[in-house]
Amino acid sequence: MSRRLWRFNGGVHPSQHKYESTRNAIGQALLPKQLTLPLHQHIGEPAEPLVQVGDHVLKGQQIARANGYVSAPIHAPSSGTIAAIGEYPIPHPSGLSADCIIIDTDGEDRWGERLAIADYKELSPSALRNLIREAGIVGLGGAGFPSYIKLNPGHDKVIKTLILNGVECEPYITCDDMLMRERPEQVIAGLNVARHALQAEQCIIAIENNKPEAWDAINAAAQDYDYIEVVRVPTLYPQGSEKQLVKVLTGKEVPSNGLSLQIGVVSINVGTSAAIYRAIFEGEPLLSRIITVSGSGVDTARNLETLIGTAMDELVRQCDGDPEQLGKLIMGGPMMGFAMHRTDLPVIKTTNCILSHHREQMPKQKPVLPCIRCGACMDACPVELLPQQLYWFTRSDELDKAQDHDLFDCIECGCCSYVCPSNIPLVQYYRYAKGEIWIREREREKAEQARKRFEFRQDRIERRKAEHGARRKQKQDGSKKRDDKRAEIQAAVERAQQRRDQAMQQAGQRQTERKQGDDKDNTLQ
């Protein structure tokens, strides 16, 4: 049965370098003396520590719990003692430090309690999701989005298709390939659990045609299930990106700024599927993952099942490389990975590959030339953006225009930089622009908050002043009344005085009149 496949715009064919690390079977990395577990290994809120320095922990014990809806717990990958909780360097493009829990392993690797589920079909989807959440499972393809959220489409959404992503399009990386070759039954079992959690109708497993062994293995393991379809897709970078893969398999496009959930499709990585298998059937939380160690810095490129928190230089040493001789250590692949600032950083849940370059075999940095407006980047862009326009807008600091040109739909796959004849690091511009827009947005919000608080304070001061004024006026009014009364009294007193004076005068007059009359009488006599 062959399925009709669609094609997304652009894409590139970088040289694959997958052969080097697929010659050897998956090895087991040595148990390190110390494990460093960053609390923020996933998208969302950092986990919250549940242990204290000095506590003894068992393998699989939860040492940090999920903090909020979008978050994931962290478990002790091996038994030992909590040596420290604090800020330590983490694998991040900034080279900054963040909160970590450090475990000194005791070498016994003693398991704590494990609760395997006998029949997952008896559990409700929400109970399954809860188990997956408690197992700390996040997307192992690279983004690290908590898986239980992906498996929770909401009551009103019907998920028709569950895609299992075994594309692994990025050069050098072979961890999914080797997983599918060696443990196909785990991948299929995990897929069945995810399908039950989602109540999806059909499952499609997509594998690029450069992995025939994996395709054979998965095909054999999936034979018994009629709802699973294994699809061979042509090799093209970046087909492993969720939105591009959905387009290839279903012909539907995920809306801008949207999720594939909106068009009834959910996709998970094969690594995540195997982790779900372990969590449900073995009762093991996410403690380790397969990591590809490759590049010119190691003599034996291979995949290693590695405990989360193992230092990268340990892995380089176990693959016969010398960490001192490295020119560059990249976490992830050559297209989307980023360089580490030091070699002793821990691997985290999303570390799929450690790519090391020997000091003397570093790929040469080609000089950056001016843009000649050839448009090759536009032809290569799998999201059908206008990379050149975005580049000009970013350089001239017209970030709002870049945003209008759907900057935030850019998946940072690096196709544009790869094809650019002028060697312009285009993706770096988009990463910078996105960060700058976020920062400005945050600053604007903060300024708005400060403005509101300032205005509120001004209002309050005004109000208080007005109240004071009113009280003073009242007081003044009061004294005025008193003055009025006093004036009235004064006036009354004066009036009385006047009347008295008048009366006195009149009396005096009458007396003189009488006297004059007497005198007259006397003269008459």
Added chain:
Amino acid sequence: MLSAILSLSLLALGLGLLLGFAAIRFKVEGDPLVDKIDALLPQTQCGQCSYPGCRPYATAIANDEADINQCPPGGEATIHALADLLDRDPKPLNPENGEVKEKMLAVIDEQTCIGCTLCIQACPVDAILGAAKQMHTVIADECTGCELCLPPCPVDCIDMVVIGQDILTWKWPAPPEPSEETAS
């Protein structure tokens, strides 16, 4: 001839009445220009522009009483934004108003604080919490770094610290501009 003059006069009268009516009916409350300028200012409320807050400064700019280069916390970005808005030429920051500094945060040394409330009264955004004879503290998220709380403090217990970068506030740096020799 007469009819032409008459009809044009009538037309002018009619339109004039319409305009007059519109001016009253659709009158804009407040000064929209002041709001626009105010929105571009950083809202630090520090008073370094010599006005008692961002809005008074915005009003002064709108009334042509103040220049656009008096806001040190806003720096060059604000000057350019104001120049764009007002259609003027951008100019360098007036050194009389201060210099561009990194974003800072006030931190009270709680051991030394005597609880005099003077800083609380000075803070333009109510970002200091405390009561008389009780220890004060700065609400870090609300502090604009205006430094207005520094002068009134009688025991000099407030320090301005640079806000460091952490994983959540970090952003990718801008790629270096292509150098001249390779560009030419």
